Amino acid sequence: MFIQPLPSQPSQSEISGEECWQLLAGQKVGRLATSVAGEPEIFPVSFAVADHRVYLRTKPGTKLAEITISPRVAFEVDEVGEDSAWSVVLKGRARALRSESEIDEARGTGLVSYLEDGKSEWICIAASEISGRRLVPGEA
């Protein structure tokens, strides 16, 4: 029997919640979106994952440190290659960590920021939802 190769079709598929967390844990840099008074902001950030939470660090006094004003955030991580790509988007609430025990827990992630320049504030994002898509490009 002669098997005709299938034409390559563009496709996308959902990624399960558990696999989303695994993909996040394998990356170091993501992008955090916030909204203050209807104005979206976006920050590239180094991050770590533990217990289904995302941890970041920032400098005191930065816009990111003021996240307590508008704690709703979206966080995105992706990997785009020639043959396939994936993207994971998480939504949730961010808060600055204040108690020593929480900060110790956060330090336990071993997070090293890309730029180690005095980022002494820890931020934790608790997810309310997480979703992911895997894309395979092809001929339309």
Added chain:
Amino acid sequence: MFIQPLPSQPSQSEISGEECWQLLAGQKVGRLATSVAGEPEIFPVSFAVADHRVYLRTKPGTKLAEITISPRVAFEVDEVGEDSAWSVVLKGRARALRSESEIDEARGTGLVSYLEDGKSEWICIAASEISGRRLVPGEA
């Protein structure tokens, strides 16, 4: 004379507006942040640049197509390597293109989306500000 190697220090520097546009033009995928009713959203998107405008495509009926409700957006592109990284963030207003002449102009960018799956709507972002940072990691 014996020259002592300088210890590697983490550093960051601003990128000029013109160089920000050049860096954008060299990339294919960015992330768009929107805010609807105080809720931030983030979308990875294929894009093209022409005349200091960013062009995207999306499917009719998607959240992204509803951008006319809350046109203020932030758009980010980055490249993170072992030895250096840069990030460019643009803020501005997005709108769906409606006139044939504008859509023709947009088509002229030659934008091919990563996933060609019926993205028939064109969106154009006019920037009100653009800024970029270059980071060199090092010992803190």
